[in-house]
Amino acid sequence: xxxxxxxxxxxxxxxxxxxxxxxxxxxxxxxxxxxxxxxxxxxxxxxxxxxxxxxxxxxxxxxxxxxxxxxxxxxxxxxxxxxxxxxxxxxxxxxxxxxxxxxxxxxxxxxxxxxxxxxxxxxxxxxxxxxxxxxxxxxxxxxxxxxxxxxxxxxxxxxxxxxxxxxxxxxxxxxxxxxxxxxxxxxxxxxxxxxxxxxxxxxxxxxxxxxxxxxxxxxxxxxxxxxxxxxxxxxxxxxxxxxxxxxxxxxxxxxxxxxxxxxxxxxxxxxxxxxxxxxxxxxxxxxxxxxxxxxxxxxxxxxxxxxxxxxxxxxxxxxxxxxxxxxxxxxxxxxxxxxxxxxxxxxxxxxxxxxxxxxxxxxxxxxxxxxxxxxxxxxxxxxxxxxxxxxxxxxxxxxxxxxxxxxxxxxxxxxxxxxxxxxxxxxxxxxxxxx
Amino acid sequence: xxxxxxxxxxxxxxxxxxxxxxxxxxxxxxxxxxxxxxxxxxxxxxxxxxxxxxxxxxxxxxxxxxxxxxxxxxxxxxxxxxxxxxxxxxxxxxxxxxxxxxxxxxxxxxxxxxxxxxxxxxxxxxxxxxxxxxxxxxxxxxxxxxxxxxxxxxxxxxxxxxxxxxxxxxxxxxxxxxxxxxxxxxxxxxxxxxxxxxxxxxxxxxxxxxxxxxxxxxxxxxxxxxxxxxxxxxxxxxxxxxxxxxxxxxxxxxxxxxxxxxxxxxxxxxxxxxxxxxxxxxxxxxxxxxxxxxxxxxxxxxxxxxxxxxxxxxxxxxxxxxxxxxxxxxxxxxxxxxxxxxxxxxxxxxxxxxxxxxxxxxxxxxxxxxxxxxxxxxxxxxxxxxxxxxxxxxxxxxxxxxxxxxxxxxxxxxxxxxxxxxxxxxxxxxxxxxx
Numbered sequence: 017x018x019x020x021x022x023x024x025x026x027x028x029x030x031x032x033x034x035x036x037x038x039x040x041x042x043x044x045x046x047x048x049x050x051x052x053x054x055x056x057x058x059x060x061x062x063x064x065x066x067x068x069x070x071x072x073x074x075x076x077x078x079x080x081x082x083x084x085x086x087x088x089x090x091x092x093x094x095x096x097x098x099x100x101x102x103x104x105x106x107x108x109x110x111x112x113x114x115x116x117x118x119x120x121x122x123x124x125x126x127x128x129x130x131x132x133x134x135x136x137x138x139x140x141x142x143x144x145x146x147x148x149x150x151x152x153x154x155x156x157x158x159x160x161x162x163x164x165x166x167x168x169x170x171x172x173x174x175x176x177x178x179x180x181x182x183x184x185x186x187x188x189x190x191x192x193x194x195x196x197x198x199x200x201x202x203x204x205x206x207x208x209x210x211x212x213x214x215x216x217x218x219x220x221x222x223x224x225x226x227x228x229x230x231x232x233x234x235x236x237x238x239x240x241x242x243x244x245x246x247x248x249x250x251x252x253x254x255x256x257x258x259x260x261x262x263x264x265x266x267x268x269x270x271x272x273x274x275x276x277x278x279x280x281x282x283x284x285x286x287x288x289x290x291x292x293x294x295x296x297x298x299x300x301x302x303x304x305x306x307x308x309x310x311x312x313x314x315x316x317x318x319x320x321x322x323x324x325x326x327x328x329x330x331x332x333x334x335x336x337x338x339x340x341x342x343x344x345x346x347x348x349x350x351x352x353x354x355x356x357x358x359x360x361x362x363x364x365x366x367x368x369x370x371x372x373x374x375x376x377x378x379x380x381x382x383x384x385x386x387x388x389x390x391x392x393x394x395x396x397x398x399x400x401x402x403x404x405x406x407x408x409x410x411x412x413x414x415x416x417x418x419x420x421x422x423x424x425x426x427x428x429x430x431x432x433x434x435x436x437x438x439x440x441x442x443x444x445x446x447x448x449x450x451x
Numbered sequence: 452x453x454x455x456x457x458x459x460x461x462x463x464x465x466x467x468x469x470x471x472x473x474x475x476x477x478x479x480x481x482x483x484x485x486x487x488x489x490x491x492x493x494x495x496x497x498x499x500x501x502x503x504x505x506x507x508x509x510x511x512x513x514x515x516x517x518x519x520x521x522x523x524x525x526x527x528x529x530x531x532x533x534x535x536x537x538x539x540x541x542x543x544x545x546x547x548x549x550x551x552x553x554x555x556x557x558x559x560x561x562x563x564x565x566x567x568x569x570x571x572x573x574x575x576x577x578x579x580x581x582x583x584x585x586x587x588x589x590x591x592x593x594x595x596x597x598x599x600x601x602x603x604x605x606x607x608x609x610x611x612x613x614x615x616x617x618x619x620x621x622x623x624x625x626x627x628x629x630x631x632x633x634x635x636x637x638x639x640x641x642x643x644x645x646x647x648x649x650x651x652x653x654x655x656x657x658x659x660x661x662x663x664x665x666x667x668x669x670x671x672x673x674x675x676x677x678x679x680x681x682x683x684x685x686x687x688x689x690x691x692x693x694x695x696x697x698x699x700x701x702x703x704x705x706x707x708x709x710x711x712x713x714x715x716x717x718x719x720x721x722x723x724x725x726x727x728x729x730x731x732x733x734x735x736x737x738x739x740x741x742x743x744x745x746x747x748x749x750x751x752x753x754x755x756x757x758x759x760x761x762x763x764x765x766x767x768x769x770x771x772x773x774x775x776x777x778x779x780x781x782x783x784x785x786x787x788x789x790x791x792x793x794x795x796x797x798x799x800x801x802x803x804x805x806x807x808x809x810x811x812x813x814x815x816x817x818x819x820x821x822x823x824x825x826x827x828x829x830x831x832x833x834x835x836x837x838x839x840x841x842x843x844x845x846x847x848x849x850x851x852x853x854x855x856x857x858x859x860x861x862x863x864x865x866x867x868x869x870x871x872x873x874x875x876x877x878x879x880x881x882x883x884x885x886x
């Protein structure tokens with residue numbers, strides 16, 4: 017199978033109109049995707065996307081186009097016969113590396129492209145991505161993992177040993193996942209732009225649907241936070257789980273002080289308390305919270321495996337929030353899952369946005385079957401926006417993601433959605449912008 | 452004075468033809484600039500650029516264009532009356548922030564734009580940038596500095612105290628700089644693509660010109676490195692300074708082992724031994740080299756003040772290599788200079804590329820006059836490429852940068868150079884590419 021063309025689309029949804037997704041750092045996101053379609057000579061297509069929140073999406077689309085020479089006219093088998101080499105190849109252009117390396121716009125583009133190749137591979141094998149990964153041998157997973165810059169934290173041999181200890185019991189965990197699904201928490205009730213009564217109503221609706229863990233955005237105003245935390249705790253009761261998320265608004269000392277005020281509401285974690293680059297800052301915050309029951313969580317803006325490595329080495333996080341499209345796609349997430357397992361830190365993926373739920377369910381299911389071997393105390397984020405645009409949207413039953421069964425990475429958008437929301441010439445934007 | 456237009460140009464020089472700039476990570480760079488011109492209603496222009504090595508330069512140009520609404524039709528005085536707020540304003544678009552934040556393509560673009568505003572400000576004041584900065588009061592410098600995310604390392608009050616201790620003695624250091632210039636080292640002899648005999652010849656030519664410190668690229672092959680280090684040490688003698696630079700090619704343990712082999716040649720520093728993101732890795736390497744006389748240096752790929760903060764907090768570097776256009780321009784470099792002074796780490800800027808020498812001389816001169824108060828053991832990198840394209844190229848006498856005297860940031864390129872090397876439609880590229 018040969019890749020004959022790469023199409024990159026700028027897809028934007030006008031979510032800012034409803035304040036969906038609003039938080040202390042991001043008041044009015046327009047959930048967007050820099051979207052890739054790999055055409056092949058068999059008719060099969062690989063789809064991938066990276067998530068942004070609006071302006072600048074065009075830069076990521078342009079960066080995807082800059083990677084096009086690395087994909088066009090290549091045979092899929094060239095990539096899949098050595099997936100580790102494939103990763104190095106995609107991130108290895110020395111000139112493009114300068115404007116990263118492995119971070120920012122260029123790495124977001126890398127994620128979309130690498131995920132599109134994995135989607136194509138899974139479709140070619142007729143398996144959902146999680147099953148493709150779960151069926152790979154430990155040696156194959158190790159070979160697909162980029163170890164550059166992380167061998168001081170985990171060697172290929174250590175990774176192999178870690179995977180081999182779970183190899184024999186994979187079938188029973190796969191059966192468990194197929195029967196029960198993977199636990200989720202909901203962020204839908206707690207956006208910062210929502211009035212108190214809407215939060216209260218959404219908590220009640222969430223409880224009725226079986227949700228047991230709820231995340232609330234905090235960090236704009238302490239009195240607001242205290243009032244909003246009280247509402248959620250009152251609605252969900254003392255036993256269910258509350259998480260809080262500050263979206264990077266604080267400096268280190270400020271974070272420690274602010275979070276102390278929220279401790280009476282017993283949040284499981286404080287998410288993104290400060291700059292995502294601040295390994296030592298997160299470590300200081302996590303240490304200050306030692307013994308309180310609240311731990312630091314971060315990851316959605318942690319830009320590559322080198323940063324995750326350090327968060328783990330420094331004891332900076334209690335929860336590792338991988339993102340499917342901030343780092344270099346499935347390939348780099350293998351490295352992060354392996355490190356998290358070695359360091360004994362729970363992986364609770366970032367999701368929401370557009371397509372991130374569809375993506376990360378595969379990674380968590382694979383993590384459970386083959387890497388961590390446990391779902392204990394782990395949750396995938398769930399946000400109920402924009403799933404209607406996907407050919408195979410996520411299915412949630414009783415607050416659990418149900419294992420996707422179609423071949424691929426579940427990230428393919430409906431043709432009608434692409435046609436309407438491609439910016440600025442799709443039919444929706446044309447009518448709004450009068451372009 | 453009002454900014455009436457922003458022009459962004461993609462300027463590329465075909466340096467790969469000569470292997471100038473070749474190193475273990477970057478075999479064939481085409482030194483390039485994403486170039487900004489701010490037009491004003493007075494005729495005065497602010498110029499700024501960021502440096503890349505070729506492909507991808509178009510992405511940075513597009514990112515500069517994405518910042519255009521933040522500049523056009525703004526009055527210069529709006530920015531200069533609160534330069535700290537100006538920094539927050541330029542990096543503060545919540546949607547553009549998502550594709551950074553403050554890193555990669557978006558932050559390279561930020562650097563060009565912020566530097567162009569500082570260039571315009573210095574021209575409007577009729578002073579070279581270093582003099583504009585040196586004449587600002589401690590309170591004004593503190594006000595111009597972005598402190599977000601670094602207050603756990605330095606507070607505005609600490610910065611103020613640090614600046615005030617040097618305030619009275621600024622005139623004598625300014626006089627010293629005007630008389631002697633600022634010390635430099637040369638990288639021109641040691642590119643990885645140069646054959647041994649060229650290195651030997653360039654060392655001799657360098658010595659004849661008065662150079663006392665020489666940098667050599669290493670990291671591709673250990674036997675090559677041993678032979679090349681021996682050549683340089685043989686040519687420059689035991690007393691002069693040798694630095695070595697690996698351009699990020701090693702993992703942490705490998706770096707420690709490789710550098711041990713080079714210690715007999717007594718390098719002052721090992722530059723970029725591993726991933727620029729690896730704070731803890733650099734700390735481990737620096738610690739392993741404790742007592743050897745060789746210290747770790749890094750900075751040209753350190754993407755913002757939060758990363759520099761941690762390198763300093765972790766004791767990871769003996770030399771802090773600021774870059775004029777990787778971080779958010781003059782503004783963010785103020786924060787880095789202040790932190791380096793507080794932690795007692797010497798600032799030895801990264802230069803070379805195109806325009807970086809022209810830029811960083813201003814920052815080091817200001818550092819000497821007002822922040823560190825010392826040139827002891829400090830050097831600015833010097834590379835003798837592409838200076839002919841600048842209206843006010845750097846002047847080196849006896850291995851010292853001579854203080855630039857024209858108003859502005861010395862970064863304005865000659866109109867003929869812009870016309871020839873704008874990619875792909877400038878006259879040079881047209882003739883080569885036949886477009």
